[in-house]
Amino acid sequence: MSPARGSTYDCIVVGGGHNGLVCATYLARGGRSVLLLEAAEQLGGAAVTREFAPGFSVSACAHLLHLMPAALRRELDLARHGLTLAGDDVPSTALDTDGRHLTFGPRDLGGLRARAQADADSYAAWQAQLQRLAGALHPVLSTTPPRLGNASWRDRATLLGLGLGVRRLGRSDMRELLRIGAMCVHDLLEEHFDLPLLKGALALDAVLGSNLGPRSPGTVMSLLYRAAATRGAEVLQQPRGGLGALSAALAGAARAAGVEIRTGAAVARISVREDRATGVVLATGEEIAAGTVVSNADPKTTFLKLLGSEHLDAGFVRRVAQLRARGVAAKVHLALERLPEFPGLGAAALRGRLLVAPSSDYIERAYNHSKYGEFSTAPMLEVTVPSMADAGLAPPGAHVMSVIVQYAPHTITGGWDAQRERFTAAVIDTLAAYAPGLRASIRASELLTPADIEQQFRISGGHWHHAELALDQFFMVRPVAGAAQYHAPVRGVFLCGAGCHPGGGVMGLAGRNAARQVLREAA
Amino acid sequence: MLTESEPHYRQPLRKTPFHERARALSQLDSFIPWSGYTTVDVFTSVEQEYFAIRNAASLYDLTPMVKYRVAGPDALRFLNRLMTRDMRKLTPGKVAYTVWCNDEGHLIDDGTVFCLAPHEYRVCTAEWQLDWFRASAIGFDVELREITEEVAALAVQGPTSCRLLRLAGVAGIERLKPFEHGGFELAADPAAARAAVPIMVSRTGFTGDLGYELWMQPQDAEAVWDALMEVGRTRAVRPIGSRALNIARIEAGFILPKADFVSAEHTLYLGTERSPLELGLAWLVDFHKGHFTGRRALLEEQRRGPRRLLVGLDVEGTKPAHNALLYTERSGRREAGSVTSATWSPTCKRNLALALVDASCSATGSEVWADIYLNRELVWERRMVRARVVERPFFAPTRRRATPPADY
Numbered sequence: 001m002s003p004a005r006g007s008t009y010d011c012i013v014v015g016g017g018h019n020g021l022v023c024a025t026y027l028a029r030g031g032r033s034v035l036l037l038e039a040a041e042q043l044g045g046a047a048v049t050r051e052f053a054p055g056f057s058v059s060a061c062a063h064l065l066h067l068m069p070a071a072l073r074r075e076l077d078l079a080r081h082g083l084t085l086a087g088d089d090v091p092s093t094a095l096d097t098d099g100r101h102l103t104f105g106p107r108d109l110g111g112l113r114a115r116a117q118a119d120a121d122s123y124a125a126w127q128a129q130l131q132r133l134a135g136a137l138h139p140v141l142s143t144t145p146p147r148l149g150n151a152s153w154r155d156r157a158t159l160l161g162l163g164l165g166v167r168r169l170g171r172s173d174m175r176e177l178l179r180i181g182a183m184c185v186h187d188l189l190e191e192h193f194d195l196p197l198l199k200g201a202l203a204l205d206a207v208l209g210s211n212l213g214p215r216s217p218g219t220v221m222s223l224l225y226r227a228a229a230t231r232g233a234e235v236l237q238q239p240r241g242g243l244g245a246l247s248a249a250l251a252g253a254a255r256a257a258g259v260e261i262r263t264g265a266a267v268a269r270i271s272v273r274e275d276r277a278t279g280v281v282l283a284t285g286e287e288i289a290a291g292t293v294v295s296n297a298d299p300k301t302t303f304l305k306l307l308g309s310e311h312l313d314a315g316f317v318r319r320v321a322q323l324r325a326r327g328v329a330a331k332v333h334l335a336l337e338r339l340p341e342f343p344g345l346g347a348a349a350l351r352g353r354l355l356v357a358p359s360s361d362y363i364e365r366a367y368n369h370s371k372y373g374e375f376s377t378a379p380m381l382e383v384t385v386p387s388m389a390d391a392g393l394a395p396p397g398a399h400v401m402s403v404i405v406q407y408a409p410h411t412i413t414g415g416w417d418a419q420r421e422r423f424t425a426a427v428i429d430t431l432a433a434y435a436p437g438l439r440a441s442i443r444a445s446e447l448l449t450p451a452d453i454e455q456q457f458r459i460s461g462g463h464w465h466h467a468e469l470a471l472d473q474f475f476m477v478r479p480v481a482g483a484a485q486y487h488a489p490v491r492g493v494f495l496c497g498a499g500c501h502p503g504g505g506v507m508g509l510a511g512r513n514a515a516r517q518v519l520r521e522a523a
Numbered sequence: 524m525l526t527e528s529e530p531h532y533r534q535p536l537r538k539t540p541f542h543e544r545a546r547a548l549s550q551l552d553s554f555i556p557w558s559g560y561t562t563v564d565v566f567t568s569v570e571q572e573y574f575a576i577r578n579a580a581s582l583y584d585l586t587p588m589v590k591y592r593v594a595g596p597d598a599l600r601f602l603n604r605l606m607t608r609d610m611r612k613l614t615p616g617k618v619a620y621t622v623w624c625n626d627e628g629h630l631i632d633d634g635t636v637f638c639l640a641p642h643e644y645r646v647c648t649a650e651w652q653l654d655w656f657r658a659s660a661i662g663f664d665v666e667l668r669e670i671t672e673e674v675a676a677l678a679v680q681g682p683t684s685c686r687l688l689r690l691a692g693v694a695g696i697e698r699l700k701p702f703e704h705g706g707f708e709l710a711a712d713p714a715a716a717r718a719a720v721p722i723m724v725s726r727t728g729f730t731g732d733l734g735y736e737l738w739m740q741p742q743d744a745e746a747v748w749d750a751l752m753e754v755g756r757t758r759a760v761r762p763i764g765s766r767a768l769n770i771a772r773i774e775a776g777f778i779l780p781k782a783d784f785v786s787a788e789h790t791l792y793l794g795t796e797r798s799p800l801e802l803g804l805a806w807l808v809d810f811h812k813g814h815f816t817g818r819r820a821l822l823e824e825q826r827r828g829p830r831r832l833l834v835g836l837d838v839e840g841t842k843p844a845h846n847a848l849l850y851t852e853r854s855g856r857r858e859a860g861s862v863t864s865a866t867w868s869p870t871c872k873r874n875l876a877l878a879l880v881d882a883s884c885s886a887t888g889s890e891v892w893a894d895i896y897l898n899r900e901l902v903w904e905r906r907m908v909r910a911r912v913v914e915r916p917f918f919a920p921t922r923r924r925a926t927p928p929a930d931y
Contacts (some may be wrong), residue, residue, distance in 0.1 A: 304662055309604065309661055309663060310662070313626035314625075318661060375545050
């Protein structure tokens with residue numbers, strides 16, 4: 001296929017986040033000439049490594065890699081493009097104020113067994129079931145959601161296939177899937193476990209990055225979703241050089257496939273003529289023609305800003321405007337003069353992630369504040385010390401601490417400018433309860449609130465998943481009905497970001513699915 | 524007036540600024556609710572009121588017509604994306620009849636758009652639209668406000684309506700062309716507080732006849748009514764109710780919400796929505812003006828061809844085919860559609876109906892059979908009557924468009 005008359009490229013990908021890079025690579029491999037435009041100077045979107053204090057670098061948002069399927073990484077040949085791991089299968093440790101920390105994982109039941117034998121047994125059974133359900137749901141993530149009430153054979157075949165996959169679970173698991181699918185994770189954990197520390201740690205995974213608390217309906221679904229990406233065999237990994245190194249490898253794969261990449265090129269709008277995309281216009285006024293425009297931007301940005309209401313139906317625009325996309329995850333980065341000391345915690349645990357979520361109720365209480373534009377002084381934390389395994393991130397002897405904090409409301413009473421210092425202090429106070437010497441070793445700190453994430457990474461609402469991952473914004477209605485098959489109502493315009501199925505996290509499937517759809521439709 | 528303290532279900536129907544005048548002339552006390560107002564169904568007799576429309580001049584209170592002010596830098600872009608017609612052609616001083624649809628290309632409502640100034644419009648609709656208009660305003664710098672209560676409206680329709688307005692001192696009204704509007708003054712009773720009442724007049728209406736619609740401040744409503752009734756005293760001018768108007772609008776071939784279609788925002792059953800193509804309003808749909816809500820769905824429907832169409836029927840006999848089911852043959856074996864509005868037309872001397880029929884029977888000259896139920900002195904009878912598809916409008920006198928109008 002050759003580019004449309006007058007254009008140099010078949011496809012323009014707007015945004016060089018990980019999904020944009022993945023999508024561009026598959027499009028180029030599919031024989032399309034592809035130009036990728038990134039507004040920032042650095043590729044990767046929110047998956048970047050940045051220096052936040054002299055000599056101290058850290059992954060700006062997500063700090064561990066666990067959702068990107070191994071098959072996708074193999075297909076993209078990321079190892080050849082420079083991706084190496086500083087940490088593989090790192091442990092999770094639930095921190096306890098009394099120092100009885102619990103390091104556990106699907107393949108590490110020793111600590112749990114010593115603490116609560118019954119919970120250890122339940123946890124093994126829980127993991128086995130989660131793995132079976134995740135196995136059945138895994139194909140869903142790589143599928144273009146089917147349309148209902150449609151005569152297309154592909155949509156019907158997809159529905160049939162998904163139904164069969166679930167049916168093959170057998171009566172008992174299928175019944176359990178239907179029962180728990182819309183439940184809140186708090187109630188489900190109550191059914192299985194006794195130890196509050198364990199329940200808190202498991203609930204954390206169900207709500208991380210979401211504007212949901214453990215008692216919010218649909219949090220079992222987000223847990224299943226997380227499990228589905230890896231068929232229930234989740235492995236936490238730390239790329240050497242941070243998540244930015246992953247983006248660099250993705251960019252390498254894209255260039256190798258023939259994608260032309262321009263950074264510092266902000267797209268102002270997608271140009272449309274006679275209900276068809278004709279290219280993009282940059283903020284500088286430069287026009288670039290292409291018959292297909294794939295947007296890695298979030299749905300609100302894509303439809304309301306880049307395309308504009310004028311080219312869309314009013315009901316559709318209303319659905320997009322009402323899309324829930326309010327981030328509640330903040331990031332705190334600490335430059336430490338020395339390795340922090342957590343009494344009761346070994347050096348091995350410090351190479352993994354530390355969870356401050358002593359109980360499910362603790363998380364729910366932290367969530368309560370955010371509903372009313374406030375923050376809790378007892379926040380939920382996911383902590384890593386990436387410099388433990390990757391010394392290049394900090395000066396010799398010094399360390400970097402990367403903390404995901406929930407819940408930080410996108411819009412806070414009094415405004416973030418007035419609350420930043422108090423918020424950072426609350427996070428440090430919370431950490432100091434487990435690492436008393438921490439405060440004295442802090443040389444510098446950085447806070448990224450959802451408002452900062454929105455502004456710095458151009459994500460509406462500063463939501464990591466671009467659109468809340470909830471039942472009403474999932475699969476066939478993600479991001480909204482009328483755009484769930486990666487194409488926008490305007491011909492030639494597609495979405496490839498986390499706002500599409502299967503959603504966010506550094507996973508890359510949305511980008512691959514979108515590319516397949518583009519290749520199928522424009523074939 | 525409405526008071527905030529009363530729950531809505533205890534609030535009485537509102538009274539229009541013409542209410543006291545209408546009540547004084549109403550012999551039957553036959554009032555009906557209309558968009559939260561109480562308005563006259565019949566004053567004295569439907570026939571007398573109807574003939575005032577066709578043979579003299581009539582006054583009809585249309586204040587309950589829902590009115591919106593649309594203003595702002597993006598007002599035109601907003602309207603052009605909302606409406607099916609090309610709003611860019613609407614210049615100050617002009618009025619356009621148009622419809623608007625939802626994403627599925629189903630009709631939400633019809634109405635008139637007045638261009639008052641380059642960035643200021645008035646939209647008159649049959650039903651409340653604020654929710655849909657607000658959804659349609661996302662992404663546009665436009666201000667929307669309902670002004671129904673702020674503007675009183677009176678239709679002056681009939682062959683002598685221009686003459687009547689001139690007698691009431693509305694200078695220059697004879698130069699107003701169809702679908703134009705302008706600011707005028709009406710000479711009130713010299714004894715009144717103000718001798719000259721400012722009014723906006725549009726040459727629009729729902730009768731298919733020569734006629735005007737007068738828009739004024741509510742406090743001027745009675746003075747305008749009094750002045751017109753006074754100069755019309757010897758000229759057979761009558762206030763009319765909705766029943767007489769309904770006969771005239773069927774003769775003119777105009778559709779009415781809740782009679783000929785149900786707004787897509789109000790339908791509960793699937794398949795009862797209607798598209799402008801089905802309602803014979805394809806001439807209002809401009810596919811070349813740029814995008815508008817419903818365009819993609821309507822293009823697809825146009826490609827497939829509408830499955831049913833609203834047509835005019837000339838029904839044999841004199842009994843109106845109210846609610847009649849239609850069949851392709853006299854035997855009544857295969858349904859062809861149903862009648863949405865029906866009337867005996869006193870002017871055409873024909874038995875008229877608007878009907879929604881299968882596309883296969885929609886061509887002019889096609890024959891269908893109407894199943895009419897008659898109550899003859901409490902005895903029900905059923906007649907299968909032949910009906911022919913004919914061109915609309917059924918009644919279109921040249922006087923409705925003549926400028927200047929004949930000076931009766």
